[in-house]
Amino acid sequence: MINALSYSLFSIGIVFWLWGTLPLIGHRSVLYKLHSLSVADTLGSMSIVVGLLLRIPREWPLLILALISLAIWNTVLGYVLAYCSSHGGGDV
Amino acid sequence: MIGYLDICLRLIIWFLLTADFSVPNIIIGVCVALILPRTSTTAAVLKDWLHVFWEIIVAIPKAYAEALEMFVRPHKHEDVTLERVKANRTPGLIFLDIFLITFTPKTIVLRYRDDGWYEVHWVRRRRRK
Amino acid sequence: MNFVFFAMFLILLIPIYEAWQDEYIWQKMLAFASIATKTSIMILFISVLRDDWMIGVVGVIILSVGNAALMLLAHVIRRMNEL
Numbered sequence: 001m002i003n004a005l006s007y008s009l010f011s012i013g014i015v016f017w018l019w020g021t022l023p024l025i026g027h028r029s030v031l032y033k034l035h036s037l038s039v040a041d042t043l044g045s046m047s048i049v050v051g052l053l054l055r056i057p058r059e060w061p062l063l064i065l066a067l068i069s070l071a072i073w074n075t076v077l078g079y080v081l082a083y084c085s086s087h088g089g090g091d092v
Numbered sequence: 093m094i095g096y097l098d099i100c101l102r103l104i105i106w107f108l109l110t111a112d113f114s115v116p117n118i119i120i121g122v123c124v125a126l127i128l129p130r131t132s133t134t135a136a137v138l139k140d141w142l143h144v145f146w147e148i149i150v151a152i153p154k155a156y157a158e159a160l161e162m163f164v165r166p167h168k169h170e171d172v173t174l175e176r177v178k179a180n181r182t183p184g185l186i187f188l189d190i191f192l193i194t195f196t197p198k199t200i201v202l203r204y205r206d207d208g209w210y211e212v213h214w215v216r217r218r219r220r221k
Numbered sequence: 222m223n224f225v226f227f228a229m230f231l232i233l234l235i236p237i238y239e240a241w242q243d244e245y246i247w248q249k250m251l252a253f254a255s256i257a258t259k260t261s262i263m264i265l266f267i268s269v270l271r272d273d274w275m276i277g278v279v280g281v282i283i284l285s286v287g288n289a290a291l292m293l294l295a296h297v298i299r300r301m302n303e304l
Binding site for chain 2: 064068
């Protein structure tokens with residue numbers, strides 16, 4: 001049961017990764033790619049980590065820390081990249 | 093009143109890192125949390141903080157819902173809007189607001205302006221008039 | 222589990238390719254940010270795969286000191302462009 005649940009979380013994460021990373025190759029603006037990367041790298045990775053959490057519940061404190069820092073760092077990096085690339089860094 | 097939220101935050105991080113509830117560890121954690129330097133900004137109202145934390149919890153399923161929406165229907169158009177910052181926000185709360193907006197995949201804060209506006213970048217399904 | 226890991230590895234190739242082929246610096250930065258997150262998640266995943274939690278601790282540490290360097294680099298590049 002738990003195995004099936006964690007596998008489905010993994011596959012959700014992988015699908016998000018794939019879907020969010022593919023637009024990187026195309027010719028869109030940095031900000032557009034940033035939106036899809038926030039789907040892939042924040043939400044996809046979060047669901048993968050939750051899947052891992054179901055597998056090894058005894059390590060929950062570190063995995064929760066990983067989840068929190070993943071969410072915070074990725075969104076803040078998204079903000080910083082958006083800010084830096086659109087102000088002062090030439091046109092997108 | 094001075095920054096007890098700060099201390100709570102440090103203690104939470106400490107216990108998540110060490111995962112050890114023995115007495116010496118608790119003592120070390122409390123000491124470190126008290127010793128670390130703190131900024132002397134005005135303390136925010138606890139109610140605002142609780143409100144923001146509640147919004148963060150709500151934002152997680154909302155972010156997944158938006159991701160699914162972008163998944164099903166392509167959002168091709170980009171757009172920049174301005175949003176007003178709520179009154180009486182301390183820097184910590186502004187940080188959390190920016191975090192909240194950027195966390196959901198359809199919106200990214202481009203910039204926080206000193207005169208009290210965020211520039212928010214959107215992806216949309218169709219061009220807005 | 223091995224299959225999941227293989228899929229992750231293949232997806233990791235996409236930002237690496239992008240970082241190699243795009244000349245524009247912010248696109249490169251995006252690709253590097255993506256690589257950073259993906260590899261640290263993969264480290265966590267390997268630690269579960271091999272049941273070796275010491276690797277996992279490394280992954281968690283990388284995640285939590287995280288992208289600080291990339292943020293600094295972004296600011297440096299912005300300043301350089303302003304000059």
